[in-house]
Amino acid sequence: MNEKVHFLTRPELHTPTMVVGWTMDAGRLGRRVTDYLVRKLGGQAFCEIEPADFFPLNGVAIVNDIVFFPESRFYACPEKDLVVFLSTPPSYEWYQFLSLILDVAQDYCHVREIYTVGSMIAMGAHTARRQFFSTMGSPELKMELSRYDLTRETDFETPPGGRPTLNSFFLWVAKRRGIPSANLWIPIPFYLVSADDPEAYRGVLDFLSDRLNLGFDLADLDEQAGLQNERIDHIRAAQPEIDSIIGKLERGLRLSEGEGEKLAKEVGDFLREAGD
Amino acid sequence: MGWAVGIILHSEPELEQPDMIVGWPGIGNIGVLTVDTLRQQIEAEELGEIEPWDYFYPNKVIIRGSVLHDLEFPTSKFYYKRLANRDLLLFIGEEQPSGHGRMYAEGGKAYEMANRVLDVAEKFGCRRIYTSGAAVALTHHSLRSRVWAVATEKRLLAEMKGYANTLLMSEVEGRGDVGNITGLNGLLIGVAKKRGFEGVCLMGEIPDYLSRVPFPYPKASQSVLEMLAAILGVEVDMSALSDMTAQMEGVINNVFRQFPSEVRDRIDQRRREAQPGMITEEDEKWIKEHIDDFFHREDGDKGQ
Numbered sequence: 001m002n003e004k005v006h007f008l009t010r011p012e013l014h015t016p017t018m019v020v021g022w023t024m025d026a027g028r029l030g031r032r033v034t035d036y037l038v039r040k041l042g043g044q045a046f047c048e049i050e051p052a053d054f055f056p057l058n059g060v061a062i063v064n065d066i067v068f069f070p071e072s073r074f075y076a077c078p079e080k081d082l083v084v085f086l087s088t089p090p091s092y093e094w095y096q097f098l099s100l101i102l103d104v105a106q107d108y109c110h111v112r113e114i115y116t117v118g119s120m121i122a123m124g125a126h127t128a129r130r131q132f133f134s135t136m137g138s139p140e141l142k143m144e145l146s147r148y149d150l151t152r153e154t155d156f157e158t159p160p161g162g163r164p165t166l167n168s169f170f171l172w173v174a175k176r177r178g179i180p181s182a183n184l185w186i187p188i189p190f191y192l193v194s195a196d197d198p199e200a201y202r203g204v205l206d207f208l209s210d211r212l213n214l215g216f217d218l219a220d221l222d223e224q225a226g227l228q229n230e231r232i233d234h235i236r237a238a239q240p241e242i243d244s245i246i247g248k249l250e251r252g253l254r255l256s257e258g259e260g261e262k263l264a265k266e267v268g269d270f271l272r273e274a275g276d
Numbered sequence: 277m278g279w280a281v282g283i284i285l286h287s288e289p290e291l292e293q294p295d296m297i298v299g300w301p302g303i304g305n306i307g308v309l310t311v312d313t314l315r316q317q318i319e320a321e322e323l324g325e326i327e328p329w330d331y332f333y334p335n336k337v338i339i340r341g342s343v344l345h346d347l348e349f350p351t352s353k354f355y356y357k358r359l360a361n362r363d364l365l366l367f368i369g370e371e372q373p374s375g376h377g378r379m380y381a382e383g384g385k386a387y388e389m390a391n392r393v394l395d396v397a398e399k400f401g402c403r404r405i406y407t408s409g410a411a412v413a414l415t416h417h418s419l420r421s422r423v424w425a426v427a428t429e430k431r432l433l434a435e436m437k438g439y440a441n442t443l444l445m446s447e448v449e450g451r452g453d454v455g456n457i458t459g460l461n462g463l464l465i466g467v468a469k470k471r472g473f474e475g476v477c478l479m480g481e482i483p484d485y486l487s488r489v490p491f492p493y494p495k496a497s498q499s500v501l502e503m504l505a506a507i508l509g510v511e512v513d514m515s516a517l518s519d520m521t522a523q524m525e526g527v528i529n530n531v532f533r534q535f536p537s538e539v540r541d542r543i544d545q546r547r548r549e550a551q552p553g554m555i556t557e558e559d560e561k562w563i564k565e566h567i568d569d570f571f572h573r574e575d576g577d578k579g580q
Binding site: 094095096133134135136137138139142152153154155156157158162163164165168169171172173175 | 329330333334335337339340341342343344347407428
């Protein structure tokens, strides 16, 4: 197909759906969603994009003594006719990189539709109901997905000085190729950005399970979300100031810069330690 | 109308050996401001563009009713104009195709972009390419910017030296006879030479202490445009650039007032002497170190 794409196996797929996630997004949403799909559906890696043209390979990143190397891998879950793609966001040659993903999706897998998963940093409390957002590549797909709880009418333009997300770029390339695609967006409370947010990935997986007939019961994620909430309750009980700050968020009040920083640090540190 | 891979031409006007004038953003946005002002003044018509997605990350997404409506990229557009005594092609790039985390284009993408621009030049029978950019100089912001010229062949240097307020790069005090032009405004001239075009790069002087400040320096653009107008034999109304220069003067004076007084004194010496060459090497080094300290301190403050 292309020397930049390396096939490990050639699984048999029949017009599958593809789910795309990126490492390094807020609340580790992309990784958690794609890991869950691959684990629960017995997915196997079948293809990789070679990193040389897309990442600065001038050394290797180390985080907490662990080596991190860019990954861009496709997984096949033939039983449910699903393809999962998880990647480090490329540092350059974005169009070429996104085109390679779609070459595999279109020319080899013959996908019928694609969903990207992305998180949005939100100022709300973790106890508030997470409202899904989505952007569709076409009015037809919007109509098709109208029966799910994810199609709010959204108008948006990137403000001056900003840049669109990689998922928006992906959606645009997919649209040019005529592949039905949608970006799924889940808000992550800002103080959970560096930790996990099981409530958020539960929401995405609930939609995907319903849409793709995956049959997940998600009780394990309910349990994780419950445990996370208990941990935060524990901090609230131990630190009245944190309780008061989260209380302000729950009442829809604005936080001062200092309050926001304190909440993010205290909750982030606590959850990371508890997670370890 | 499709023409070549990655280039879209909206029309194919008959042009007679046009010159091409090219500008990309860079230090002080001197080149792009020069070419864009010329484009407006001569009312050049849009001719086409280079497809952007292979070179740039998008700069705007537009979503309507939850459906992706459009994605916008930095533009790289061609314009043309038939003047009384010659035809012109203009190219204006909104951004240099950066990659690999660098400010200026370099490597494969930059070379590819330079070749796309010259493909259009070749198609329309261009004989000469002009680029424009910044000359970081030991000058003062109250002084008129001079224009430094380099070219692909000696014959052109002699021609350029004939214009007022112009000097060759090698004639700049203390520079010696080697130098470098960073980014596409420089690279294009190199690729032009390789492909057999005549090429000239005109650089407007910007004071060294303003080269890291993120705003335009229209005074230098005005000097370059005056020279281009003389070369092309066109009347160009400089009032827009003069107004902009006057406006920026206030901004620059504000920045300048924040420099430590001993730095200001040494820089002001340049104005009194009005001969940048009179600055000693020690002075130059001292000012550079203190300006760098000043901007590092400013950057640090912003981060808090």
